[in-house]
Amino acid sequence: MSRFPIFPPEFEFGAATSAYQIEGAVSEDGRGPSIWDTFCRRPGAVFDGGDGDRACDHYHRHREDVSLLADLGVRTYRFSVAWPRVQPSGVGPANPRGVDFYSRLVDDLLHAGITPAVTLYHWDLPQALEDAGGWRSRDTAARFAEYTALVADALGDRVPRWITLNEPWCSAFLGYANGEHAPGAREGTPALAAAHHLLVAHGLSLRALRAAGVREAGIALNLTHVSPAGTRPEDQEAAVRAETQRNLLWTEPLLAGRYPATEADTWAELMERQDFRRAGDLDLISAPMDFLGINYYTPSTVRAAPYREPDPGRRHAMDNRFEEVAVPGARRTAMGWPVVPGTFRSLLTSLRERYGAALPPVHITENGSAEHDTPAADGTVHDTDRVSYLRAHLGAVADAMADGVDVRGYYVWSLLDNFEWSYGYSRRFGIVHVDYATQRRTPKASYAWYRELIATAGARAGRAR
Numbered sequence: 001m002s003r004f005p006i007f008p009p010e011f012e013f014g015a016a017t018s019a020y021q022i023e024g025a026v027s028e029d030g031r032g033p034s035i036w037d038t039f040c041r042r043p044g045a046v047f048d049g050g051d052g053d054r055a056c057d058h059y060h061r062h063r064e065d066v067s068l069l070a071d072l073g074v075r076t077y078r079f080s081v082a083w084p085r086v087q088p089s090g091v092g093p094a095n096p097r098g099v100d101f102y103s104r105l106v107d108d109l110l111h112a113g114i115t116p117a118v119t120l121y122h123w124d125l126p127q128a129l130e131d132a133g134g135w136r137s138r139d140t141a142a143r144f145a146e147y148t149a150l151v152a153d154a155l156g157d158r159v160p161r162w163i164t165l166n167e168p169w170c171s172a173f174l175g176y177a178n179g180e181h182a183p184g185a186r187e188g189t190p191a192l193a194a195a196h197h198l199l200v201a202h203g204l205s206l207r208a209l210r211a212a213g214v215r216e217a218g219i220a221l222n223l224t225h226v227s228p229a230g231t232r233p234e235d236q237e238a239a240v241r242a243e244t245q246r247n248l249l250w251t252e253p254l255l256a257g258r259y260p261a262t263e264a265d266t267w268a269e270l271m272e273r274q275d276f277r278r279a280g281d282l283d284l285i286s287a288p289m290d291f292l293g294i295n296y297y298t299p300s301t302v303r304a305a306p307y308r309e310p311d312p313g314r315r316h317a318m319d320n321r322f323e324e325v326a327v328p329g330a331r332r333t334a335m336g337w338p339v340v341p342g343t344f345r346s347l348l349t350s351l352r353e354r355y356g357a358a359l360p361p362v363h364i365t366e367n368g369s370a371e372h373d374t375p376a377a378d379g380t381v382h383d384t385d386r387v388s389y390l391r392a393h394l395g396a397v398a399d400a401m402a403d404g405v406d407v408r409g410y411y412v413w414s415l416l417d418n419f420e421w422s423y424g425y426s427r428r429f430g431i432v433h434v435d436y437a438t439q440r441r442t443p444k445a446s447y448a449w450y451r452e453l454i455a456t457a458g459a460r461a462g463r464a465r
Helices: 035-040 058-072 096-111 127-131 138-155 168-176 189-212 233-256 267-272 281-285 312-318 342-358 384-402 445-464
Strands: 012-016 076-080 115-121 161-166 216-222 226-228 291-295 300-304 322-324 362-366 407-413 432-435 440-443
Touching (some): 012 445, 035 127, 058 096, 058 440, 076 161, 115 138, 138 189, 161 168, 161 189, 161 291, 168 216, 168 233, 189 216, 189 233, 189 267, 189 281, 216 362, 233 267, 233 322, 342 384, 384 445
Parallel strands (some): 012 076, 076 115, 161 216, 216 291, 226 300, 291 362
16 A cells, blocks of 8 residues: 555545543633533543543643644544534523634634634533433524524634534434433433434524535435344344444435335334424435545444344444444554545445435545544653554545545544543543643554645646646
C-alpha cells in the first residue's frame, strides 16, 4: 500500500469533535445542565466516575485548538453546539453568552482559513427537556426546531455546512433502551418513540435550516457493515435483523420515505401501529438532504441468538436475536473493535447500489480509532496502530470513490483525546494527546501523518491546476 491514498483536488480533509466531550465549563456563562451532566453523577454510570465538567477545557482554550487545526492544514472542522449552552432549559430565547462563544469560535476558524461545520445535536439534551419526557416526547422535536432556528440565525451567515443530529441510533437505543448512555433509561416502546421523534426532529430542523438559507444540510449516521458469522440460515436471518436495526431503520425513512420491512423483521408494521406516528411524518423525514454524513469505525459480524430480554414490551428495542462475534485474525482497537478496512468500502458501495440517485453526496463525518497510547519519555506519542488504521480506512474511501460513490470529504475522529462517554477518560481517539491534569496538548505521530497526507494532496492539486 502506498504511503498516502490519492484523492481528487476538491476533496475536503477535516477533523471533528463534540461539545460535551471537550468543552468543559459546564456551569459557566449561563449554560444549563444536560442529560450527560446528570448521567455522569449516577454511581457506576461512567468508568472511574468521569464527567465532562472540565474535559479538555476547550471553552477556555479554543484558540489553542484552532491553532492546532491550522497547523494540521485541514480545510474544515466539525464541532457541535451544546444545546444547553444556547438554551439552558431547552426553550426560550438564546443565551447571548453561549452564542457568543460559538460566534468567536466560528470567526477564529474563518480567520485561520478553516470552514466550520456545525452539528446541532451531539447528545447533550437539556435536562429540563428530559424531565418533560425527552426524546420519548414529540414536543422535544418541536423544541429542537426552535433551537435550530436560533443557532442558524446567529451563525448561518458564516457556517456553510450543518448537521442536524449525530448518530440517532445511539441517542434512541443506547440512551432509552439499554441504558448505556444518558439518560440511562431501559425501556421498550418509549425507545422506539425516541427513534421516531429524533427522525422527526431532523426533518423539522432541516426545514428550519432551509428557511434560514443555509448552504448545506444533512445528518450524521453511525452505519456499520453487517455480515453473518456463518452459512446457517438462522445466522443469515440474524444478519438481516442486525442490518435492519443498525442501518435500515435510519436510511430507509431518510432516503426512501419508509420504514424497513424484511423477511427477518417487521419494523415497518411495528412502527406503523405506534400512536406516536402521524400522517405526513415520513414525507417530513425524507425531505432531500444536501449530503449524508457517515460515521464508521468497525464492521459487525453476527450470529443468531435467543431473546435475552424477558419483557415483551422491550424486545424490539433491546434484543433482536443476534449477537456479535469476533472476526478471526482481525486486530482490535482499544475499544475492542475489529479492524477490517475493506468493509468500509463495501458499506459505501452497498449504499450507492441500494439507493442510487436518492443517495446524496457523502461526507465521512467520523472515522478513527482508540489505541493504547503511551507517551514516550520525551512526551511524544508514536501511535503507529492509529496511523495504520487511518491509512487503510482512507484507502477504503478512495477505493469506494473509484467504484463511483460520491464522497466529498473526510473528518478524522478526533482532533483531541477527550471524554469518551460511558468509558470516561479510559479511551483515547485523538490525534492530539491531552494530559488531562495539565491540559497540555501534544500532537501524536498520527497528527504528523495526517498533516503530511493533507499537504501531499494539496501539492497534487496545485500541480493539477
